Amino acid sequence: MNETARPTTEQAPPAEDEPGFFGAGYDSIEVRELDYPDLPPVISIERRSFPSPWSVGMFALELSKPDTIGLAAVEDTRVVGYLVMSRFDRAWHLMNIAIAPEQRRRGIASRLITEALDRIGRDPVTLEVRPTNRSAIELYERLGFRSFGLRKAYYPDNGEDALIMWKGDPARAGVPVG
Numbered sequence: 001m002n003e004t005a006r007p008t009t010e011q012a013p014p015a016e017d018e019p020g021f022f023g024a025g026y027d028s029i030e031v032r033e034l035d036y037p038d039l040p041p042v043i044s045i046e047r048r049s050f051p052s053p054w055s056v057g058m059f060a061l062e063l064s065k066p067d068t069i070g071l072a073a074v075e076d077t078r079v080v081g082y083l084v085m086s087r088f089d090r091a092w093h094l095m096n097i098a099i100a101p102e103q104r105r106r107g108i109a110s111r112l113i114t115e116a117l118d119r120i121g122r123d124p125v126t127l128e129v130r131p132t133n134r135s136a137i138e139l140y141e142r143l144g145f146r147s148f149g150l151r152k153a154y155y156p157d158n159g160e161d162a163l164i165m166w167k168g169d170p171a172r173a174g175v176p177v178g
């Protein structure tokens with residue numbers, strides 16, 4: 001986990017007419033560090049969210065890295081969503097984000113990403129997303145991510161390409177853009 005990250009759970013949420021307000025139900029969600037005891041509910045959400053879910057070992061490996069930000073969205077002590085973001089070289093990668101299916105469209109993913117972005121300052125962030133995952137692409141675009149091409153045959157389960165997205169300048173991470 002990123003030991004230098006400052007806790008942001010006491011921040012006041014944005015008002016409804018301010019940028020950063022996403023949906024109803026915002027107030028009852030706490031965002032805190034994702035930790036190993038959270039992995040059973042995380043795996044349950046993961047399996048309901050992805051055709052090729054991460055294993056417990058994959059989460060444990062990412063959380064063990066010093067340059068990983070892991071966040072849990074919690075309501076009434078129950079984990080309802082999570083985010084894992086790791087730094088490789090000069091860029092942060094949004095590795096995983098999912099919200100329990102029954103808790104979607106409440107602004108929880110937006111809140112998790114916004115809090116992670118707060119922790120990394122102006123460093124560029126990249127991610128891969130299936131071009132068919134319109135809900136995720138709309139979420140990312142709304143938060144300022146832009147498309148920068150395709151990674152061919154990226155997903156092993158069906159051979160689907162990945163859409164590469166960046167927030168911030170990829171050139172600052174040493175990635176040439178044409």
Ligand SMILES: CC(C)(COP(=O)(O)OP(=O)(O)OC[C@H]1O[C@@H](n2cnc3c(N)ncnc32)[C@H](O)[C@@H]1OP(=O)(O)O)[C@@H](O)C(=O)NCCC(=O)NCCS
Nearest residue numbers: 049097098099104105106107108109110129135136138139
């Ligand atoms: C993608 C995902 C993380 C979004 O989580 P969420 O908490 O529902 O997202 P938010 O409520 O913060 O949505 C913010 C905005 O994103 C867009 N969005 C989110 N879900 C959408 C959907 N199903 N259809 C269209 N737009 C959507 C909307 O613009 C939404 O704002 P609005 O609700 O005011 O219209 C969630 O659907 C999920 O867990 N999906 C399965 C896992 C996954 O695909 N992860 C991403 C892998 S790259």
